[in-house]
Amino acid sequence: MKTRTKLTLLFTIVTAVLVSLYGIAVYYFSKEAREISFYSELKAEATAKANLFFEGALTEKEMHRLYKSNIQTLTEVQVAIYDSDYHLIYHDDYKVDYVKEDSAMLASIFKRKQVSFFINNLQATGTVYTYQGKKYAVTAAGYDQYGYHSTLNLLSISIFIFIIILVLVYFAGLFLSKKALNPAVEMVKGVKNITAGKLQLRLEYQTEKDEFYELAKNFNLMLERLENSFSSQKNFVSNISHELNTPLATMTAELELALQKTHGTEEYRNIILNTLNDVKNLSKLSASLMNLAKASYDPSEINFEDIRIDEIVLDSYAKILKENPQYSIQINLDDSIEEQKLIYAGNHYLLLVAFTNLIDNACKYSPDYSCIVSIRIISGFLSVEFINHGSFISEKDYQNIFKPFYRTEEIPHKKGHGIGLYLTKKIIGLHHARLSVLSKDGITSFQILWP
The missing domain is CATH 1.10.287 (Helix Hairpins)
Structure with missing residues (x-):
């Protein structure tokens, strides 16, 4: 499945969930509001008929006639009145009794003063009415036809709108995702044109920093x-x-x-x-x-362990003299250096190669084949310096000295392949140290600074 389709479906699903939650919340609170509103209407109707009955504005027969007349055109609320002894003293239509009050229900009404409950699809309420110091239980029950019809219409409209919104969101998502992912499509086209023979090609991108x-x-x-x-x-x-x-x-x-x-x-x-x-x-x-x-391996694949720098210098010294007995090498180790400051994490073999290259290079380009190796602390850094006298590095050589296969033209008779210093630079870099060169006043120095 393409990313565009995934994003569109995800966007549609999220929208569907949010709209569904909104619709459910609206329907639930509308339903609750309808119930509360109709209970209020039932209570008002119960109080009004109790007033009519007790105040004598209408006779009981006239109230019955009014009730039967109203139920022909609308759903009328059915009211019943009981005295404190649970005797029925008035009922709109006792033949069709919605509530069917019993002594337990009437006792609850007198005790709680106000009760509301459902009888199947009918809502009913009971309240205490006081007239001339006597208390009466008045019940009212009815079916909220208009309220139920409005709620059902709201549900139908919500479902219809929900479907319309999902369809619109899906197509809008397709359009927007296509527009948003268009740079990626263009990049894919550009990548397809780049081959091993066309590495000079580059991807085009907009100035907008996204x-x-x-x-x-x-x-x-x-x-x-x-x-x-x-x-x-x-x-x-x-x-x-x-x-x-x-x-x-x-x-x-x-x-x-x-x-x-x-x-x-x-x-x-x-x-x-x-x-x-x-x-x-x-x-x-x-x-x-x-x-x-x-030296070109991934650093994570090279074995590093705690080693002493001065010991590797001595191993390089012994190796060089064995191969070149004519060389003169002097090692100066500052006695004030603590042993702990000579220990670093490194690869013994690679550092031996690097130090051997630097000593051999210093001796080779020195008129008397001599080299001084100085080990000391400078500004908190461990310094290992390889010094020779008599040679001078030109500006051209200074710029290219660490490039692979580069050899100076100043001393053509010196044998070499132009790999040593390039290799040494890579090894020192692998050990997070810094290699620098300085040639001045007939003295050339290669210095390694260890952090």
């Missing part, structure tokens, strides 16, 4: 992110292909050269060493790509 405006706006922002992601993915794949092709092409050339003719032992040794270096280079690239994939 829910559809927010939906279209956020959908366009999502498309923009997807477009950037697809573009980055294409560039990423292109760069990977280029990076993989270089060592593979070199290895192919070296091996083809080895097969062309017979070489001496030293020449074969050099070919094998060159090929081995290319394999190691390819292995490093593969490891970097694997680490990049891990």
